[in-house]
Amino acid sequence: MIISTIDELGKYEGQEVTVRGWVYNTRSIGKIWFLIFRDGTGLLQCVVVKAEVDSLTFDLEGTLTQESSVKVTGLVRKEPRATGGYELTVKNITVVQIADEYPISPKEHGTAFLMDNRHLWIRSKKQNAILRVRHQIIKAARDFFDNNGFTLVDSPMFTANAVEGTSNLFEVDYFDRSAYLTQSGQLYGEASAMALGKIYVFGPTFRAEKSKTRRHLTEFWMLEPEIAYCDLDENMDWAEKLVGYIVQQCIGKCKREFEVLERDLSKLEAIVPPFPRITYDEAADILKKAGADFEYGNDLGATDETIIGENFDKPVMIHRWPADVKAFYMKRDPNNNELALGVDMIAPEGFGEIIGGGQREDDYDTLVNRIQHHDLPLKPFKWYLDLRKYGSVPHSGFGLGLERVVAWITGTQHIRECIPFPRTMSRLEP
RNA sequence: UCCGGAGUAGCUCAAUGGUAGAGCGGGUGACUGUUAAUCACUAGGUUGGGGGUUCAAGUCCCUCCUCCGGAGCCA
Incomplete structure (x- = not known):
């Protein structure tokens, strides 16, 4: 099993790798959902397709909260539509911890609040x-x-x-x-x-x-x-x-x-x-x-x-x-x-x-x-x-x-x- | 220490002295290519504390607190 960080992912195009990090955001459109994933070296878009994974993995979309810690295994593909240029087609997701409701949402905040956090x-x-x-x-x-x-x-x-x-x-x-x-x-x-x-x-x-x-x-x-x-x-x-x-x-x-x-x-x-x-x-x-x-x-x-x-x-x-x-x-x-x-x-x-x-x-x-x-x-x-x-x-x-x-x-x-x-x-x- | 600004939902902000609201986030559901996705529904409040004026105060007055950034001082 190859373990990689996001910034090194280009080396493994076409191979199956595991990345370890945190949920940045998720977006669902029904039978496909996107996991925006971060590991401290960058952001990576992971795609979860209903027809290609078991139902437990697919249903995680409803469970994963922002900043939950996960390990994601999947196929590295070049993908111009994804930020960073590479995308992971997910085979499996291992949940390490489901995060409580995260205080910093992907919207604007004041600096006082951000400094408190x-x-x-x-x-x-x-x-x-x-x-x-x-x-x-x-x-x-x-x-x-x-x-x-x-x-x-x-x-x-x-x-x-x-x-x-x-x-x-x-x-x-x-x-x-x-x-x-x-x-x-x-x-x-x-x-x-x-x-x-x-x-x-x-x-x-x-x-x-x-x-x-x-x-x-x-x-x-x-x-x-x-x-x-x-x-x-x-x-x-x-x-x-x-x-x-x-x-x-x-x-x-x-x-x-x-x-x-x-x-x-x-x-x-x-x-x-x-x-x-x-x-x-x-x-x-x-x-x-x-x-x-x-x-x-x-x-x-x-x-x-x-x-x-x-x-x-x-x-x-x-x-x-x-x-x-x-x-x-x-x-x-x-x-x-x-x-x-x-x-x-x-x-x-x-x-x-x-x-x-x-x-x-x-x-x-x-x-x-x-x-x-x-x-x-x-x-x-x-x-x-x-x-x-x-x-x-x-x-x-x-x-x-x-x-x-x-x-x-x-x-x-x-x-x-x-x-x-x-x-x-x-x-x-x- | 001085000058100025601000405290309202988890966050960002609205609200002529007259029933406290929106967007985001959360929850429930729909959707096979989303880019801070979209759409529908839903929960969520001691309006910084205390006092006063008024039939009625988030709003007006007094006072205190906290925060912000500017001056001074410095890197």
Whole structure:
């Protein structure tokens, strides 16, 4: 007996195979009925003809409910009338479980309801496709780092100190002392880069900000490379190479998913390095010309990012920011002490900031001053300062927000559909 | 925290202050090529909670709750 998945079915044309999965839908027209069947790799139409099966199998039409689990055996035939191009003429159906009435019907639903049923929603075509592209993005990123001499380093989730001292963190009880869920693996990434040269951290990060927008989660995944002997310009080289590679890999390997998602691939095909690089000052000019309500010296707002992004058909990197709006660890521009050597990458099509990073301050005394200037306690940073005492070197890195990249590449308007089980202010279940 | 929007059947939504409805989903039946099939019949409601005005409130007023997305902050 041949067992196949739907995506491999073409290999077995003319043969009898068994597929194992779930009922997506049934349609009956009397002495023939159609079983639309899914197995996680695709959809398959199975035809049950009264004259060709025993009555027990034929009568299952009245029994099978949406999402009932079944094994179907039948003959694989090429069939242009069926979606997917192949069809199964059923010989036998084995029922594994008859599902209760399924909450998600094949009609429109509101997102609140669908999020309440996220554990079931991920079975649907579109959500399935998004999760597959997410997988491909992660795989491409890891392949990229692996191919370029980076070592994966896992940073701790529990930390004693806030990285930047700005964000609200989740505080947890840690054996009668306070600890925080990490908002970034960067500081540990820097230590690891001094040990291994080129590293990347990949893991979940946590922000307790009361953000309620389509771009925010309280728990999200970040890819954070950190590179020793690397300045801002080289950092931008790595950022554009990484993003370019991820996009091209997805285009090559997720054709079916993009079809389901109705993604305009021409927009993605344009994502080839080099990406445009503009200074903060140049970005401010663009905003001024566009008539945006923007004050020089401030960070960019969400609409500002969209305006900038619309000026380019590739991701755009904005570098050399007013130091006041950036974190304490950013190195100042040697040509202008008011500017920090930071870089943000803005995705096209209004998807906003997907990368933030820069060159790190590598001088011990300067860094001590910055920490004090930001009213941060020195003690928890002692180990971090050690990195500037024992063989300090110029180094840079960045953090890529995985879900935002998934949203952009899949063309999904809301970030909560870009992670299997999103955590937001109001959602801890499912 | 601020601004705006929304809570009515399992779901998506209607309903001049005057008997709460439709489509989908569910159930029963018809149909040999359906594509979110079609057709007939059928069950299904404490209109988010509390208070008020009124002969009469889903509808008007007050209050609370929840959710949504936008700002801020950020990836």
